[in-house]
Amino acid sequence: MFVVAYDPFDPKGSINIRWDVVSWTSDGYVAAVTISNNQMYRPVTSPGLTLGWTWAKKEVIWSMAGAQATDQGYCSKFKGNIPHSCSKIPSVVDLPPTVPYNQRFSDCCKGGVLESLGQDPSAAVSAFQLSVGHSGTSNKTVRPPKNFFLLGPGPGYTCSAATIVPPSVSYSADGLRKTRAMNHMCPIRVHWHVKANYRAYWRVRIAVANFKYRMNYTQWTLVAQHPNLNKLANVSSFFYKPLIHYNTNDTGMFYGIKNLNNLLMEAGTDGHVESELILQKNTKEFTLKQGWAFPLMIYFNGDECKMPLPDIYPSLPNFTNSNPIPSSTLATLLLSALLLVFFSSRH
Known part of the structure; x- marks a missing residue:
């Protein structure tokens, strides 16, 4: 979708809105919405943009990350779990830069202000995520x-x-068979598996799986942002390098060891690499409650990954009295903490 107004000095200038369905839920889907200012010299200044639309059916917004609806609408028919917005014509605004991490989404929280494309392309993009209900649960509905x-x-x-974009199509090795992309559209999947939760430390396993056939990733990199990386005590099987910015040590780069796992093979039994982390707790800066056990952002080979909504993260206690988390609970956490990776198309 394009927002256009002809300008002889910027004939291709526009604002593009991309609505990507990234996963399905029990009564709808999760979408990532990206607003790109493709105007070469026209920024969007304060008080910023407000994006609105009309639902085609009786959809509701269950939750949002990186933005909020300005009107909740009439939700009187809902008991218990109340949607974020029941409005037929919702209006959505970007969140300010001061919001907590667990309310953020990639490229969000700029107060609706976008730089011009010619001035700063990275600041000319804003995005948010929303969980839509009562909408149907397939491309047909x-x-x-x-x-x-x-x-x-x-x-x-x-x-x-x-404009509805058709699914991606690739060809099999013999060139005769067309294959559509997977339902979850993930070329790479990252597991962040909370394995043990002690009083002073906690342990995480990171596993990266390649879902692409006929493609290896050589010298791959994985960047994670988490407030407890400043107390990282040990990393096994991967190299680790902290990426300190503005005197903040909450981001780091993981990469493979040469001749061991620096090559991520194509999809199959060898198409994965993994590592275990031991982190020392710092209760003054964060707790493991309300999704803080999981990373704030993930990048693979420089491409930003789309994170699940924070409200679907499982909550954890700050520590267990004597033993680590039971294995049955860990299995549940592994399934709940899947990082679905969706690379934004580059045009």
Whole structure:
């Protein structure tokens, strides 16, 4: 979808809105929405953008990360679990930069302000994630939103109709068979498996799986952001290098050991690598409750991964009295802590 206004000095200038369905839920789906300012010299200034649309059916927004709806709407028919918004025509605004980490999403929280593409491409993009309910649970039953609009400084923008993009298609090795992408559309999957939770330490296993056939990843890198990486005590099977920025040691790069696991093989029995971390707890900076056991951001080979919504992360106690977490609980945490990796298309 494009927001356009012809400018002879910037004939290709537009604001693009991409609505990516990244996973299915019991009554709907999770979508990542990206707003890109492709205007070469026109920034979007304060008070920033407001994005709105009309639902095609009776959809609701269960939860959001990186943005919020300005009106909850009429949710009186819901008992117990109340949606974030029941409005037929929701309006969504970006969150300010000061919001807590567990409410964030990649490229969010700029207060709706976007730089121009010519000035700073990385700051010309904003994104948020939302969980949509009562919408259908397949490509055949889901209907895309319609009548998108963008309000901002000045008169705002008029949007074109949304365009549905066909699924990605690749060919088999013999060139005769077309194969559609997997349902979850993940070329790479990262497991963040909380294995043990002690009083002073906790242990995590990171496993990276390659779902691509006929493609290896040589000299791969994995970047993770977590507030407890400043107390990383041990890393096995991977090399680790902290990426300290603005005197903050919460981000680091993991990469393979030469001739051992620096080559991530194509999909199959050898198409995975893994490591275990031991982290010393720092209760003054964070706790393991409310999703803090899991990373804030993940990058694979420089591509940003789309994270699940924070409210689906399992909660953990700060420590166990004597023993580590039981193995049955750990199995549940492994399934709950899947990082679905969706690479944004580069055009």
